[in-house]
Amino acid sequence: MDSIDETLGEIPLPPYITAEDVTFALRAISVHAAQQWPDGSRCRNDRAPHPCRLHRWGRRILTMRGLTDQRINTMLADQEAARP
Numbered sequence: 206m207d208s209i210d211e212t213l214g215e216i217p218l219p220p221y222i223t224a225e226d227v228t229f230a231l232r233a234i235s236v237h238a239a240q241q242w243p244d245g246s247r248c249r250n251d252r253a254p255h256p257c258r259l260h261r262w263g264r265r266i267l268t269m270r271g272l273t274d275q276r277i278n279t280m281l282a283d284q285e286a287a288r289p
């Protein structure tokens with residue numbers, strides 16, 4: 206699992222980040238959240254060691270948009286609250 210993750214490398218980022226990319230990134234981060242396992246943190250979606258590729262991709266997108274960790278956490282909380 207770990208070696209495949211490393212072989213594939215990072216998911217390419219789009220040349221510029223649109224509002225839609227930000228929505229996808231926020232969704233990726235919340236879907237690929239950390240879950241505690243006996244051997245440490247793993248992705249609750251694909252069980253790769255946390256942060257998994259999609260989680261890292263989402264974080265990189267938001268960082269490229271100039272968002273701080275604090276702002277990202279606020280946006281994630283807003284997204285959770287907006288869910289029906």
Ligand SMILES: [Zn+2]
Nearest residue numbers: 237248251257
């Ligand atoms: Zn994941």
